[in-house]
Amino acid sequence: MCGIVGILGKGAVASHVVDCLHRLEYRGYDSAGIATLENGHLEVCRAEGKLRNLEIKLSRHPLNGRSGIGHTRWATHGKPLERNAHPHATRRVAVVHNGIIENFRELKQGLLDLGVSFISDTDTEVVAQLVDRELLAGHAPAEAVAHVLPRLRGAFALAFLFDGQDDLMIAARRGSPLAIGYGEGEMFLGSDAIALGPLTNRIAYLEEGDWAVMTRAGVEIRNEDGVIVERAVQIVPAGALLVDRGNHRHFMAKEIYEQPEVIGHTLGHYLDLSSDTVNLPELPFDVKGVRHISITACGTALYAGAVAEYWIERFARIPVSIDIASEFRYRETPLADDGITIVISQSGETADTLASLRYAKACGQKVVAIVNVPTSTIAREADAVLPTLAGPEIGVASTKAFTCQLATLACLAVALGRANGTLSADDEQRLVHELMETPRLMSEALKLGPQIEILSRTLAKARDVLYLGRGPAYPLALEGALKLKEISYIHAEGYAAGELKHGPIALVDETMPVVVIAPHDHIFEKTVSNMEEVAARGGQIILVTDPKGAQAAHVDAVQKLIVPEMAATICPMVYAIPVQLIAYHTAVIMGTDVDQPRNLAKSVTV
Numbered sequence: 001m002c003g004i005v006g007i008l009g010k011g012a013v014a015s016h017v018v019d020c021l022h023r024l025e026y027r028g029y030d031s032a033g034i035a036t037l038e039n040g041h042l043e044v045c046r047a048e049g050k051l052r053n054l055e056i057k058l059s060r061h062p063l064n065g066r067s068g069i070g071h072t073r074w075a076t077h078g079k080p081l082e083r084n085a086h087p088h089a090t091r092r093v094a095v096v097h098n099g100i101i102e103n104f105r106e107l108k109q110g111l112l113d114l115g116v117s118f119i120s121d122t123d124t125e126v127v128a129q130l131v132d133r134e135l136l137a138g139h140a141p142a143e144a145v146a147h148v149l150p151r152l153r154g155a156f157a158l159a160f161l162f163d164g165q166d167d168l169m170i171a172a173r174r175g176s177p178l179a180i181g182y183g184e185g186e187m188f189l190g191s192d193a194i195a196l197g198p199l200t201n202r203i204a205y206l207e208e209g210d211w212a213v214m215t216r217a218g219v220e221i222r223n224e225d226g227v228i229v230e231r232a233v234q235i236v237p238a239g240a241l242l243v244d245r246g247n248h249r250h251f252m253a254k255e256i257y258e259q260p261e262v263i264g265h266t267l268g269h270y271l272d273l274s275s276d277t278v279n280l281p282e283l284p285f286d287v288k289g290v291r292h293i294s295i296t297a298c299g300t301a302l303y304a305g306a307v308a309e310y311w312i313e314r315f316a317r318i319p320v321s322i323d324i325a326s327e328f329r330y331r332e333t334p335l336a337d338d339g340i341t342i343v344i345s346q347s348g349e350t351a352d353t354l355a356s357l358r359y360a361k362a363c364g365q366k367v368v369a370i371v372n373v374p375t376s377t378i379a380r381e382a383d384a385v386l387p388t389l390a391g392p393e394i395g396v397a398s399t400k401a402f403t404c405q406l407a408t409l410a411c412l413a414v415a416l417g418r419a420n421g422t423l424s425a426d427d428e429q430r431l432v433h434e435l436m437e438t439p440r441l442m443s444e445a446l447k448l449g450p451q452i453e454i455l456s457r458t459l460a461k462a463r464d465v466l467y468l469g470r471g472p473a474y475p476l477a478l479e480g481a482l483k484l485k486e487i488s489y490i491h492a493e494g495y496a497a498g499e500l501k502h503g504p505i506a507l508v509d510e511t512m513p514v515v516v517i518a519p520h521d522h523i524f525e526k527t528v529s530n531m532e533e534v535a536a537r538g539g540q541i542i543l544v545t546d547p548k549g550a551q552a553a554h555v556d557a558v559q560k561l562i563v564p565e566m567a568a569t570i571c572p573m574v575y576a577i578p579v580q581l582i583a584y585h586t587a588v589i590m591g592t593d594v595d596q597p598r599n600l601a602k603s604v605t606v
């Protein structure tokens with residue numbers, strides 16, 4: 001969480017820093033700030049709330065410095081108040097920080113004992129004060145930072161600006177990503193390359209433990225042993241830096257409607273249509289020998305994994321265990337010698353997912369990562385990477401990344417089945433053909449938009465909403481409930497339809513909408529029984545199904561959202577569309593901040 005920007009520019013940088021921060025708002029948006037050097041001296045401007053508030057302040061008191069750092073915050077230590085907003089500065093140094101300094105309490109106590117006083121409740125101010133003391137003791141800025149970094153524990157990215165040093169910025173990375181951007185006589189720093197999109201496409205990524213001394217002429221990067229190192233400069237393709245809403249009101253809407261296209265790209269990456277086969281990259285283990293698969297992830301990515309459990313067990317007959325990354329990493333679960341671990345992450349930076357990857361590797365397992373950001377830490381540390389080609393996802397509530405994760409996992413499941421001999425070449429051919437139908441069917445499902453918009457007016461009045469599904473539609477029910485909670489703030493729960501009678505049915509009355517996700521499959525009749533149980537208690541049913549399901553559902557008080565009939569395998573991807581649209585339209589009616597819902601952040605690196 002939190003986004004960092006730094007610019008050593010040719011002219012005034014404040015407006016560019018703010019532009020870059022806008023591109024990082026997905027990382028946090030509860031306060032923001034900027035520090036520049038005005039006539040050689042540090043000046044800080046900070047504001048609570050969205051970046052807009054910072055912009056208003058800056059329009060009243062413009063900053064004109066040519067060197068600047070900026071920050072958009074997701075609060076960890078200290079409430080989202082102005083005094084806790086970054087940059088934190090002393091007279092000599094200003095710092096912005098992403099991550100957590102775990103030993104800040106003991107460091108702070110040491111400083112308090114020396115008579116240092118603190119203004120904020122943050123861990124970050126401790127870093128500013130520690131560097132300040134080193135500068136006060138007569139050390140040069142780089143020396144001061146080099147003395148302080150080894151004293152910090154935790155995962156962080158830091159950027160420093162120094163009073164009187166117009167051509168200097170120092171950055172450090174331990175656990176949280178940092179990208180260095182190269183310009184002509186200018187240098188840039190950002191939490192990711194997207195932040196720097198309008199300024200440069202020449203990017204080098206700092207590696208774990210690196211710290212960098214930047215001037216307008218270039219950068220000197222050292223690793224954690226203090227040895228000067230080279231980090232390759234890459235040209236980031238323009239498409240990867242594009243961030244705009246197109247004709248849509250929200251990024252989330254744009255990303256929902258983009259799905260047929262990006263699913264097409266992702267499937268195109270893994271399916272070979274000339275031979276009707278799935279083509280995965282070379283994997284660093286013998287696929288035939290895999291006897292167990294552990295899947296771990298957070299949030300929406302976890303639910304993609306939960307769908308994959310059904311696919312992998314069905315196609316490859318390999319038992320799968322799925323676990324929330326924040327549980328998996330601490331549970332010290334024994335991992336089978338003949339097993340592999342799959343981690344799933346849009347950002348590739350989620351702290352718990354990364355820690356789970358490291359745990360699995362430490363247990364001697366090979367780790368396959370399904371990630372959307374190919375330069376991310378998870379992508380770099382995994383033994384094999386299966387990229388999702390969703391493109392940058394900006395809306396905090398994940399949509400297209402989810403369905404691209406599903407598409408990738410479906411291909412992986414087919415490849416495992418083929419390698420294991422549980423799928424024949426004919427089965428593989430049939431599944432490839434079915435998968436290739438997904439983009440078209442998603443486009444059909446998107447036509448439900450206007451109907452869902454009307455239906456959402458009722459949902460927006462609900463206090464609680466229940467989502468039910470069986471089989472792979474069960475994790476989709478969990479995802480539907482998560483999506484609604486995240487962006488409309490309506491309480492929602494996802495349940496396996498068969499569990500309804502074991503508790504949640506007690507909640508059902510005439511005020512309770514129940515969204516039932518049920519393609520007309522071999523367990524459809526069972527779900528109809530559950531719907532009857534709901535209808536008998538006056539619950540309002542919204543049934544997401546296909547034409548056959550719509551005809552067979554003889555239950556009172558049902559509103560139907562009908563998608564075309566399709567092969568069972570691709571249902572989770574196509575049915576995700578109405579589920580996402582329900583959350584989106586309900587949130588729009590509720591008037592919430594759809595792309596930046598309260599208290600959330602897209603990339604949870606703490």
Ligand code: G6P
Nearest residue numbers: 298299300301345346347350398
């Ligand atoms: C946050 C986001 C979710 C996302 C989860 C995992 O909670 O708000 O949308 O699913 O993190 O993120 P990842 O980048 O690892 O997929």
